[in-house]
Amino acid sequence: MRLQRIGVVYRKELLDLTRDRRTLVGIFLWPLVLFPLMTVGFGQIEKKVSQRAAKREASIMVLGAEHAPELVARLQKTEGLTPVPASEDYVRQINDKKLQAAVEIPMGFQDTILSGQAPPKVSIYFYNTEGRSERAVDRIEKTFENYRAEVIESRLGARGVTPKLLEPVVAKPENVATAEKVGGIKLGTLLPYFIILLCLMSALQPAIDLTAGEKERGTMETILASSVGRGELVMGKFLLVLSFSLFNTMLSICSFAVTMRFAKDYAAEMTRGFAYTIQPKAMLLVFLTVFPLAVLFSATLLTVALFAKSFKEGQSYTGYVMLAAIFPAIISILPGIELSAGLALVPIINVSLVARELFTGSYPWGLIGLVFAATTVYAALSLWLAIKMFQRESVLFRS
């Protein structure tokens, strides 16, 4: 296997690829234009819409207002609530979204409160899952709670007791995990998933082009008749698919990082909870574990696409590989799944989980080594398979 020949094949394939205008646009369009636009744009729109929705007045109805004049007075003073006259068809009105909530006060409410007997229950009727209705309920409940606190205070005060009697002890949660770890969990769940998916998807097109596409254009035969060895040919093509895939992934990650940082000011809702400090050590290790996975993907896709007779067929076959790979990728982002020695041997899941650990700043060296070793073994196997397939005439000259 002559390195020089591999280099020649690689350079030609690279030249060919970079002259394809559509591919070039495709590489740069998503990370540099679409993703930032979508994130910031959507974040902005969501913010504006939410703000506008929060400011709207909610119509509420009070049934039995005569039983609790004090409470009703409070409701009328509450911001954002507009009482409307009582009527029988409140259920219909709530369903039709003309009314956001209705409060039903039982008979004798005020007297019962003053006398201190069994607590009466006020019902708040609303429209579950409907934003405006739920917001109205929040405001109503807050008003009720304030009122109730006052009543308690006056009652206990009348007996010479403070309301603090009722709050002897409370359990206060205090987070002691570092910001890196807290933000790292969210990041470490989603980012590895995206990196893996990106690696896979960006390897698709060149893999098909360099094999099935070559067959379709009729140039496969020509190159095979030249003085480059089959193995060298495969390595040159494989290296191109790999570098293309890695380049794309890096670009997307950079775009992601920059957008997230920038979007912090413009779309705070969406970027909340993401860590912004990732140790370079962690980043390097993540790259190290993703690399053999990228090799595995590139080699596998190349091999699978080689079986196809045309570009269209190549798409179908590689599509199946994509589907097969998506399942482990999705599993790795489920809650409650943790990296273990057993999982460290399962391809794709292992890289995703170890990356999550690294993003949260934890370094389980034994497991990291295991994941790296296992993935490298799989990668080597896939590469060997690719070379084998390129030797088989039944695959190269399928018709």
Added chain:
Amino acid sequence: MIDAQKLCKEFQDKKRGKIQAVDQVSFRCEPGQIYGLLGANGAGKTTTLRMLATILAPTGGTAVVGGYDVVREPDQVRAHVGFLSTATALYGRLTAQEMVEYFGRLYGMENGTLKKRIGEIFERLGMNEFRDRRCDKLSTGMKQKVSIARTLVHNPPVMIFDEPTLGLDVMTARTIVGFIRECRKQGKTVIFSTHVMSEAEKLCDTIGIIHNGKLLAEGTLEELRQRYQRPDLEEVFVHIVEAAA
């Protein structure tokens, strides 16, 4: 009958600007005769034939094909023309029979007539054994027969062939050539294009030499040999083309 009258076709190319692919081409072809359009790649053969088949619209001039004007009555022209360009362009997922039936129906043939006709054609061409086989599973020779059947199903009076033997081996090319001769015997008007000299020499009653969109010379093989004082068609052709350059 085919009567081309000063046919012109102009294209707009992004890089090269305006191109005159066919420039004032006129010729006649009588029923029971084979007219051969001879020219190099890019000479305008395919464009001319496409205009006759109403696939392309002329930008100047017109033609009367099978008694109908290509500009004013394209639908009628198509109903009376059998067009064959590449012999292997078939719908891969349809069976041989379905392939021919589809076009038969488009030609307005009723189910009963169509079935009978297909039966006849398949019998004559020896296609019954692969009648129900998918087109993408047929050999090149079989595919050719399917294409011929498809072209013949509505028994058109005019046959237009665009480089029909391109890429075929000797034995399979002979089938096509035999078929073209048969069409002439049946009194059909036949026109075909080629750049293979021997084919033109063997088949054509009249030969038209086309180059750069212009019809440079026309006549029987004998007439051309006499006129240009050259022993064979290839020499005649080269002479004419070089003179025009």
Added chain:
Amino acid sequence: MRTRNVAIVFRKELTDTLRDRRTLISSLLLPLLLFPLLLAGVLGLTILFVQRAERQTAPVMLLGAEHAPELARRIRALENVKVLPASNQYVQWINDKKLQAAVEFPPKLEINLRQTLEQPQSVKVYWYEGELRSRFVLRRIQKIVREYREEIVKARLAAHNLSAADARPFEFEQKNVAEAEKVTGNILGFILPYFIIVLCLTGAMYPAMDLTAGEKERGTMETILASPAGRGEIVLGKFLVVLLTSLATTALSILSFAVTVIAGGSALADISKEFVIQVSARSAATVFVVVLPLAVAFSAALMAVALIARNYREAQGYLAPLMFVVILPAMGSFLPGIELNAKLAMVPILNVSLLAKEIFAGQYPWKMIGMIFGWTCLYAAVALWFAARQFQREEVLFRT
């Protein structure tokens, strides 16, 4: 335009498409299998993992247990909780996930609680925010403290001759009065419009490419053009097949999704009793009518664009970016609280997304429905006209 010819072309293209393995898999098999597998698999695994995490023994540390012997005893008595000896490494251990939580009792807690002090005491629970198991333990500890507190309050009230009613003058509770259909509809209206629109587009993509660029690639374009079928008839026949495939894919996917959710819902119903899933046929039918012209527009537009390509691969390059153009406005259904108005009713795709959201939620703003239907039909007509025109242009059909 002869209907007979359109029908002939339609029948042939349909037969051809149905025999294409790729179409069968991506339009039939995938929607039917993917959703149940994905939903069931993912949901099933999630429940499995979460349950497993809950059952795992959680290491916990108590700091200053001597100040709160009763609380400490209760925490120790918890199932699946292991109390480690106190150490001041707890912050590091929590970070390393060797410890799920550390509870710190303030000095003399229970002694102070027995006397009624002014200041409420707080028990600090140190945890790892966002980490699943840490959160489970936190909640269980909070529950213990809450129960203990209630006991103390009860005792205190009794000591002062107060009743529980004194401490809680009145109650209030939320009661949903919206019909089950409307509640389900709200949830559906969030994601379903997006999916329907995207499915309509992706379902049309492959056949649109195959029937135009694919035809060119296979060399059969010329043959069909030389046949008596007029250009318009050919376009219409092909377009109808693309539309049919798009609608079939969408319908099958939604059906498969619905069946999975309902089956899953009844499984979940045992867990969460309140959840009732009900979808109104009326809203489904109305949404279908509103989406139909959009599907027409998609099919026609995709065909028109794909026709420009010389082969399948090129067609892919042209159509793939169109996905993004459609996805963004389709996401309109994710936005809460947008009100439809005359201006928004003009924006293609977004209008349908927002309208479908309203219809699923049981609202039928007939004027808006009419307006949006009208606008979408207009866009569909333009797309169809564009597709038909493309088929007339020789430089498009014979691009080399």
